[in-house]
Amino acid sequence: MKSIIILSGKGGVGKSSIAASLAVAFSKDRKIVCADCDVDASNLSLLFSLSTDKYKEWAPLSTNQIAVVDKNKCIGCKKCIDECYFKALEFKDNIPKVSEFGCEGCGACELVCPKKAIKLKDIDNAYIGYADTGYGFKISSAQLLPGNSGSGKVVFEVKKKAREIEPKAELIIIDAAAGIGCPVIASVTGNDYAVLVIEPTPSGYSDMLRALEIVDHFKINKGIIINKYDINKKFSEKIESFAKKSNIDIITKIPFDISFVKAMTEMIPIIKYKKAYEKLFEGIKEKISDRLD
């Protein structure tokens, strides 16, 4: 089973739109499955017209624990407060109080408490599930509950889920979150190929370089798609010469097209919305296939 990750660093440059259409293109000749690893803002399934009520499964998930203090056992020694590196404990009314957002569930407080007054307790921090896209393949997806932490671990669960729902899949297509932190690192590790989507702006370029460092850290083969390349052709050329110098494939250049927004609003992958994109995504598929096999 091979896997491809789509990432960009910067948000809103077209990761999900490209991932959705690429999945449709690949599904014609391989058994594929999608994994939406943007668990902060899970959007990929929306491009297949799927809201969570259309999911085959959508259930609470616990990948996190938080500290709970037993006030009958606590002697108020404050050792836990001194130990907490995340400043998630506060001494209030003679008892340590666990803050709503700060607790990482590391367990240091539990270990240091002389009276065993602190226990870690599982909490549901996300929903996870899967759906049939209606395009001949399935998608796994999760949504972190607002204000919860542990997105990296939830990402691992989404990747695991994709393999569970389609054990015979030949290819997994993964859509990453914006950024380069914990959830993106968890998404990138273990892939066979990375597609870096970039728009020709100083921000898009700078963020792509940071995403590239993550890809290189894991020594993953990669290529670049320049999206909306014609909004600044000079900058596009700069990116192309960077890619050439660094020996990175430019997979394709996609012009700015308002149809992307229209397709998104109608919740249809652009490849099915506008005929011209069939050829474009076929081409992208061919190029990536060459590198993959």
Place this chain on the structure above:
Amino acid sequence: MKIIGITGGKGGTGKSTVATALAFELSKDHKVLLVDADVDCPNDHLLLSIKRKQIKTVRQRIPYFDTGKCTKRGVCGKVCRTNAIVSIKGSNPIFMENQCNGCGACRIVCPSGAIRWESKGIGRIFSGKRDSLDFLSGELKTSQPISEFIVDHLNEETEKVRQNYDYIIIDTAAGTHCPVIAALENADKIIAVTEPTPLGAHDLEIILQLLERMKKKGSIIINRSDIGDKNLIVSLANKYGKKIIFEIKFSKDVITSYSKGEPILIPDICSIIK
């Protein structure tokens, strides 16, 4: 003094465009500090062509294993919940520095006092200026997982100078998890920038739920309001009792300025803080 957080959930909806345009315009008549708290992918300095100067290295503690003292009992790895330590009875622990969040559980359980603290650099804090606008920015070192540590340090630096300003504008990362929450912690008022697409609406709803949990005041800006389906956002605003305070029409000029690193002018943008 007012602290305004600019967020939105979905990436690329125009958070940085709004934050930089607002801060730049406001700074003509007020003392303003712009804080770029998107430490994964900081871009505000690019949008305003600010040359940043590093003022601080952010370090995080990590354990150092004294192999002379280690009795190879294999207990430290058992308590490490980030899987940064692999310890097998009879051998020295193997430590994967990048995965460590510095929680200290290993040091508490070590029976032989073989673990002491060292530190690793995980990011940097910068300052800068554009005309009369002051600027702070944080940047996570690549391959380091914990963005919110950098945001915490950025908050500390902001706290030191906050009395000097009429307004502090904080630009957050995309998403809804830890670094976004940390960036919004001190905000008096939060503005969610969204776009009228099903994806924009979906992510906006999560941000609005987060604001409820954080008990923060918030309002909405619709960017590219003339493409897509505005009703998606209007119905969410009604559902959560939030006002749509501003709309920005789609414009190729904005994209062009953006792609050149020129400050973007959004007429009347300062009206959103009234």
